[in-house]
Amino acid sequence: MQRGTRLSDGRTLPRSGPTHVPSVHDARAALGARLRELRVNAQLTGRQLAALLHWPHSKVSKLENGRQTPSSEDIRAWTGATNAVSNAEALLVSLQTLETQYAEWQRQLRTGLKPHQAKLTELNARTRFFRVFEPTFVPGLLQTAEYARARFEQSGRVFGVRHDIDEAVQTRIQRQEILYRPEKRFHFVLTEAVLRYRLCPPEVMLGQLDRLVSLSMLRNVKLGIIGFDVEYDVAPAHGFWLLDEDRAMIETFSAELNLAQPQETELYGRIFARLATVEGISYGRDARNLIANAAEHWAAYQPDESA
Structure with missing residues (x-):
């Protein structure tokens, strides 16, 4: 018999059957x-x-x-x-x-990378509870400036928008001020692959991992990492952000999807609950140990200055 997902408040989330969500x-x-x-x-x-x-x-x-x-x-x-x-x-x-x-990226980024970051800043200011799942890269709110620059440069190569990368990086880093507001809560769930994918130079990744450790210690930030050895209850098909109960945001190669119908946000809420409570997920010290292991991996790529 398949059991539902046990939530932190003692409730059990039942396994859901096929659900049609208007697309x-x-x-x-x-x-x-x-x-x-x-x-x-x-x-x-x-x-x-x-x-x-x-x-x-x-x-x-x-x-x-x-x-x-x-x-x-x-x-x-x-x-x-x-x-x-x-x-x-x-x-x-x-x-x-x-x-x-x-919202197609080609149209959104027509005027540059910074305006989209400014729009996200306004949206984040209205949001009190963030639930974020990312299987591939570090979420923007947790990125260092160097990691953010690498991400924007990759987007720039795809969409041919590279004239305001400095401004976009600055705006993204300014967005992170909300992490220090006590009235806001953040629950991030990452896969261990996020810590290992080579999306930037090793030295940039080492700095990024150090920042993850620091941010994981904030009282209003909860960071979970799903290790490689964890058996998934729900496949990590793509990343998504849940902003309060109002919106689910998904980024594809071609567009940003903003889903706001109740059945859509409820579905993504159930999926997030499964991912965030999957048996074997690491939080707290265990999550920081996974980050430390990844840092050792990246340190091996650093030149030996004693040679």
Whole structure:
């Protein structure tokens, strides 16, 4: 018999069966279905509407089938051509919600790396309880300036945005001031792989590990590390941040997802609880021992100055 996850307050979280959580694709498909409805009500075929708007027919098809997100100009043009201008405002609200859910990096970083960090600063200021799971890299709130620079340089190479790395690093480090506010709570869960991945020079990683040890001793910061020998209850498929009970944030290669529907945040809350209480996870001194072991690993890459 499979047991649920035992929480720190004594409650048992039951294993959950398959759950359908509305996705960004669902939201895009729903918007496309509404656009199709307006076209059909106007007694226009897809080709006729495309001709009226001077669009390729494929664009109408992609919008209606949720394979492309319309712009606000597309919606205004569509509602005008279908004599449904009164529907434009509601559709634009749906579009704004969709764009909040799915924020493409190419669009977000168009003006540089710093503005996105400033946006996160404002969001973090409103958040009181942070739950963060990362299987690959050190979370931004725990990064040293040198580690942050390495992360931004990697992003810059992918997206061609490298003109404001210094400003982005400075803004990220300033964000970390919230770690010292007693009214805020932080629960970070990392995999041991985070301590070992070679995402920066060894000397940078050594400094980063030292900072993890220091921050793990803050009263309002709880740091858990899932060691290589731990058997997972839930696969560490991707990292995510839970901000209070209001939002789950996930970063992919192409976009930042912001999930705010209750069933979405509840699902990620259950997943975090499983990861944070998996049998064998290390906290406190045990977590710091794993960090120390990783530091010994990285120290072996340092040149022998006595030679």
